[in-house]
Each structure stands twice: as C-alpha cells, then as structure tokens.
Amino acid sequence: FEYSVRTNKIPRPIPSQLWYMRTFPSMLLAGILPFGAVFIELYFIFSAIWENQVYTLFSFLFLVYVILVICCAEIAVVIVYFQLCAENYRWWWKSFFVAAGSGLYVFLYGAFFYVDKLEIVGFTSTVLYFGYTALMSITFGMFTGTVGFFASFTFVRYVYSAVKID
Numbered sequence: 001f002e003y004s005v006r007t008n009k010i011p012r013p014i015p016s017q018l019w020y021m022r023t024f025p026s027m028l029l030a031g032i033l034p035f036g037a038v039f040i041e042l043y044f045i046f047s048a049i050w051e052n053q054v055y056t057l058f059s060f061l062f063l064v065y066v067i068l069v070i071c072c073a074e075i076a077v078v079i080v081y082f083q084l085c086a087e088n089y090r091w092w093w094k095s096f097f098v099a100a101g102s103g104l105y106v107f108l109y110g111a112f113f114y115v116d117k118l119e120i121v122g123f124t125s126t127v128l129y130f131g132y133t134a135l136m137s138i139t140f141g142m143f144t145g146t147v148g149f150f151a152s153f154t155f156v157r158y159v160y161s162a163v164k165i166d
Contacts (some may be wrong), residue, residue, distance in 0.1 A: 014088050028074045031101025037071045046113045072099040076148030077155045101149025103141020
C-alpha cells in the first residue's frame, strides 16, 4: 500500500473550525439525510419485528438500501471536502462518524415507535426492546459509517492522486 502523496513528518497546525464543522454537530446535521432515506421503511421493519406483521416489500427494501448507500457516500464525501477546504487533514474518523450519525436517529425513531405504537408493559420487556433497538442502531451506524469512510477514502485518494509534486 502506498499513499498517493508524500506527507510531512511535522504536522501542520489546524486552523480553528466553525462550530458546525466539529465532529458532533456535523454528525447530527449530516445524520438526518441517511435517516430520511429510510425512515418510512423503518416503520414497516419495526412493525414486522415487534407487532408480528408480515414484511413483503423486499424489492422496495433493496431500492431503499441502494438509496441509503448513495446518500451515505455523498454526505460523507461532501463533509470531508468541506473539511479539507478548511485545512483540516484529520478526516479519517470524521468521515466514519458523520455517516454513522444516522444510527442515533434510528434509535430515537425506535423510542418514538415504542411510545407511539407499542403497548409493552413491564420493565423486562422494555429493557429487552431498547436493548435490541440499541443493537440494531449500532449495527446500522457501523454500516453507514463504513460506507461513508470508504467513499471518503476513495474520494481523497482520487483527488490527491491528481496532485503533482516536484
């Protein structure tokens, strides 16, 4: 493996960033878009899991999956581009967390679904529901974060491979 450009051994100081370019605010702002691509489908998935309904829309689920992958890749590349324009070269983890922020919204939707649609009674059942919802949200965040990282990595390699250093 070789990097596409040479790096300096002494890191450059990173200028101060605007509030929305920090990791947590950009994670919250950018996580809305991938969640918006799947939140309608989440209702049917949660209903199939927790209300014993049959899920039959697998072709539509695949279409939503493709839209989710494209949305995660685009939002992560855009955030990394803005970050590199602001002279912040620490894009690796940010590209992951920006796309993985949608997992937080999936968990919040699970809490809304619990309050609005389900009639679960008892402490054990509630802990079980939120435990499984947290596992689904973490898995969803890991998937979307991985897609965002690989898209950003490909973008940065492509951009810096065109840079000629003499």
